[in-house]
Amino acid sequence: MPELPEVETIVRELQGSKLKGVRISDVSIFWERSIQKDSPEAFHQKVVGKKIEDIMRSGKHIVFHLDQGVLYLHLRMTGKLIFISPDESPSKHERVRLLFSDGRCLRYEDQRKFGKWRYLESADVGEKEAAIGLEPLSEKFTLVAFKHLLEHHKQKLKPFLLNQRYIAGLGNIYVDEALWVSCLHPEKLTNTLTNKEMQALHKAIIAVLEKGIKNQGTTLGNLNSNYFSVSGRRGGNQYQLNVFRQEGLTCSRCGSTIVKMTVAQRGTHICPSCQKI
DNA sequence: AGTCTTGTTCGACT
DNA sequence: CAGTCGAACAAGAC
Numbered sequence A: 001m002p003e004l005p006e007v008e009t010i011v012r013e014l015q016g017s018k019l020k021g022v023r024i025s026d027v028s029i030f031w032e033r034s035i036q037k038d039s040p041e042a043f044h045q046k047v048v049g050k051k052i053e054d055i056m057r058s059g060k061h062i063v064f065h066l067d068q069g070v071l072y073l074h075l076r077m078t079g080k081l082i083f084i085s086p087d088e089s090p091s092k093h094e095r096v097r098l099l100f101s102d103g104r105c106l107r108y109e110d111q112r113k114f115g116k117w118r119y120l121e122s123a124d125v126g127e128k129e130a131a132i133g134l135e136p137l138s139e140k141f142t143l144v145a146f147k148h149l150l151e152h153h154k155q156k157l158k159p160f161l162l163n164q165r166y167i168a169g170l171g172n173i174y175v176d177e178a179l180w181v182s183c184l185h186p187e188k189l190t191n192t193l194t195n196k197e198m199q200a201l202h203k204a205i206i207a208v209l210e211k212g213i214k215n216q217g218t219t220l221g222n223l224n225s226n227y228f229s230v231s232g233r234r235g236g237n238q239y240q241l242n243v244f245r246q247e248g249l250t251c252s253r254c255g256s257t258i259v260k261m262t263v264a265q266r267g268t269h270i271c272p273s274c275q276k277i
Numbered sequence B: 001a002g003t004c005t006t007g008t009t010c011g012a013c014t
Numbered sequence C: 001c002a003g004t005c006g007a008a009c010a011a012g013a014c
Helices: A004-017 A040-047 A122-130 A143-151 A156-160 A172-181 A194-214
Strands: A024-029 A052-058 A061-066 A070-074 A081-085 A092-100 A105-110 A116-120 A259-263 A267-268
Touching: A004 A052, A004 A061, A004 A081, A004 A105, A004 A194, A040 A116, A070 A081, A070 A122, A116 A122, A143 A194, A156 A172, A156 A267, A172 A267
Parallel strands: none
Antiparallel strands: A024 A092, A052 A061, A061 A070, A070 A116, A081 A105, A092 A105, A259 A267
């Protein structure tokens, strides 16, 4: 569930948590497969003792830059981080726990176990980053670059926008929202857009992501399996969605009924009047 | 009991 | 090669 705005919210909170300069004094692993590639022992050996120098976001990854090497965390659907007291016993869905030199403790919970931690040596980071597409909120995401991507692919807009190799950070929620804002049908082919349409979509992508960040992310449902940030705070963006999970409700632009369909095996929400193929 | 779900990757097709 | 599709990963809500 966490997409760019949710991950960005978490990273900003981590940045504000004074973790910079603190060392990782211990790592506990309760579910081996939450660690990518390394065995729990190898991961422990590589990470313990390292100092956190910076915390950043890359696409949907949380990136901990260490004094040697880099720690990537992808939350996938249900991963979450929360500071707890080191005395707390592991919770039901706790998969990994980090202890810090200042006595703090960070719990990683992941009900569905899809999230992954990955330690990389600095030399291997370039390869990893090469697989991550354009950052849509960076100066690199120009209209020209976006047009180039669209024109050089012949694919439905929805799977194209979901593909992290092209643009990094969009997921099901923000793709549906961006397509609605730009009045484009999710099954329209990437290389059939007019200049105006490409411009509108480019602008819409930036707008929905910035709005998501401003609202500190989208928390679906009222269950604690859903997204919340490190501080335990829920997002507010779910109250301002125009189409995502709004099927049966009216389009705020034209009054038609929002419908749900399937595109590229993903639940997809559109206004059938505003978004014609 | 069966269906659905927020992300990503992989292999088998076309 | 480019793109599509289903499965797999796993758990729980409905």
